[in-house]
Amino acid sequence: MKPYQDCGPITSGLNRAFGNKEPWQVAAITATTVLGTVWLWTFINQDESLFVRGKRQFFHLVKKLPVVRRKIDAEISKARRDFESEISKSCNDLSWSLELPANGLSRDEILQLVDKHLNIGHYNWREGRVSGAVYGFKADLVELITEVYGKTSYTNPLHPDIFPGVCKMEAEVVRMACTLFHGDANSCGTMTTGGTESILMACKAYRDYALETRNVQRPNMIVPRTVHAAFDKAAQYFKIHIIYVDVDPKTLEVDVQAVKRAINSNTVLLVGSAPNFPYGTIDDIEAIAALGLKYDIPVHVDACLGSFVVALTREAGYKIKPFDFSINGVTSISADTHKYGFAPKGSSIILYSDQKYLNHQFTVTTDWPGGVYGSPTVNGSRAGGIIAACWATMMSFGHEGYLEATKRIVDTSRYIEAAIRKIDGVFVFGKPATSVVAIGSKVFDIFRLSDALCKLGWNLNALQFPSGIHICVTDMHTQPGVADKFIADFKASVAEIMKDPGQPVEGKMAIYGMAQSIPDRSVVGDVTRAFLNSMYFTPAKN
Structure with a gap:
């Protein structure tokens, strides 16, 4: 019996196609077909869709065009200069240490410098003017954890035989948290x-x-x-x-x-x-x-x-x-x-x-x-000191302390949410569950409101897709008068904006709106990297 005689038209077709080919040609065509099929399968069968990969590749190629590359580089360089200029201005009253001091500074000198560095910010977080960031601050607790951290600042749970007590503290923090979350x-x-x-x-x-x-x-x-x-x-x-x-x-x-x-x-x-x-x-x-x-x-x-x-x-x-x-x-x-x-x-x-x-x-x-x-x-x-300070904080608050703080924070959040829902021109996103209240507007650019509140000393978080802002209520906002002051400034700012709701946002807040409109997100990433680099800015050494 001849081999493959029962394979029908497929075998016959292959024989006709390769009948006039040299053996090396048959081998080359076979290898190319197999490798090409594998490549095509790998190309198609990826986690990202063809559309996403194609879009990214398109922008990648466009950015290689000299005229486009020069424009992007110029804009990013400008952004970085602006970031560095802002940092430099905020540190105008401070000297820069570009190398180790020849002789160590005294305790008083160091503490004075620390105080100066801590006083150059634009927002008064101690008065509850900031969304999130600092969630609570009590002088007696700070005094306690400062002392605890001082005692444990050089401990390291990497060495459980040397610092077994710190390891016990960490285990207790974990177990108390497990209990709190019903583990x-x-x-x-x-x-x-x-x-x-x-x-x-x-x-x-x-x-x-x-x-x-x-x-x-x-x-x-x-x-x-x-x-x-x-x-x-x-x-x-x-x-x-x-x-x-x-x-x-x-x-x-x-x-x-x-x-x-x-x-x-x-x-x-x-x-x-x-x-x-x-x-x-x-x-x-x-x-x-x-x-x-x-x-x-x-x-x-x-x-x-x-x-x-x-x-x-x-x-x-x-x-x-x-x-x-x-x-x-x-x-x-x-x-x-x-x-x-x-x-x-x-x-x-x-x-x-x-x-x-x-x-x-x-x-x-x-x-x-x-x-x-x-x-x-x-x-x-x-850092064993951080573990010990966390443990000390939890032991200091206790269950009732945390429960009372929760009541204060959620009460304040609901109070602010209810007030905002009564203001024409803005709306609250969804139904806040605990402490975050997010706000948008269908009437004006919401970043105008963020800018107005910023000028009044409030620091809120900007959101995108869609545009919005939010306030994350902390224990700092539960201090007497803080929530009422925020609501009053919020109402006044909205009322002023509503006099001309179609006016576009200007200044730094315009960047947030612009960033959302850029289709090539890698450009937004490049600007973000420029900002991150600027955080490590120091002036050139004279």
Whole structure:
């Protein structure tokens, strides 16, 4: 029997096509076809769509045109000069140290310099003029944690045999937080340096967990469009494709059905916010957790902003949707102790429902000549003083102290929200859950209001897509008269703007509106990098 005689027309066609070819030609055509097919499959089968990649490549090529490149470079250079000029002006009354002093300064000299550096800001945060940033400040607490930090400033939990007491403090901070967020005996976690690191650690843990348990080689995570930018940072750091899901335009909560449609075999994490940063709304965590259980995917709740306030809002007498470990399917929570835990900056917590996830957060090196090396978070050496100061703050406040603070903050937030809803020309985004009130306008450019309030000494957060501003209410705003002053200035500013609502925004605030209109987002990124570089500006040495 002749080989392949039963293969029919396909074999006959191939024989005719290659009948007159040399063997090397057949081999070359075969190899080219196989490699081309593999390349095409790889090109098409990527996490990003052809449209997104094509758009990015188009702008990349356009920016290579000399006339375009020169224009962009000129604008970025101008932006950087403007940033540096502003920093230089703000430091006019200070001298610059460009090298070590020949002889060390005295204690009094150093403290005088510190006071001068702290007094050059434009906003009085101590009087509650700032959105977020400083969440609480009490003289007696500052005195306490200053003393605690002084005692523990040189401790390092990297050496648990030398500083076992600091390690115990960290363990207690984690356990107290687990209890606050309704974790059971299996719940666990670590402290970190801030919300971003807490989020980074969760993403790293779930990437590695999926690799070990499901051999996921091309991980993705599904997040609301309003989720904190730290998730994008984690995606960049750990090569996790991030899939953004839009939120409902009215409720500002993530579209759970869209989350469901986005899930695939490479999904390693689902995320919800409690609350989100832009609008202060809480996603439907119960529905997201149900998807996590159905598809066996971990669910992370980002409560960095809400922290202890969101944990205690229901106990304080307000209605709030469930979001924590009381929901079956929630596997981790991030929360910032340096926000509504009122601890000094540089402390946060990442909590897990089970140690199997926490184990994948850890980094272990077994074959280093310096010995077996393991670390729970990004840092090796960690500031024991910050751990001790956080522990001392929590011990000082106690449950009742935090509950009373929650009542003050949520009461003030609702008071401000109710007043704003009565003002013509503006609206409140969604239904704020705890302490963030976001404002927009369909009548005038909302950044005009931000600029007007800025000139009156208020510092609010600017939002984009769509344009908006928000105030994050802290314990600083609960001081007598602060909320009423804000409302009065808000009303007066809106009334003035409404005299000519069509007038365009001018000055620095115009940059926010312009930035949203630039289709090539890499240009916005270049300007942002120029700003970040300017933060490290020092004048040239004479």
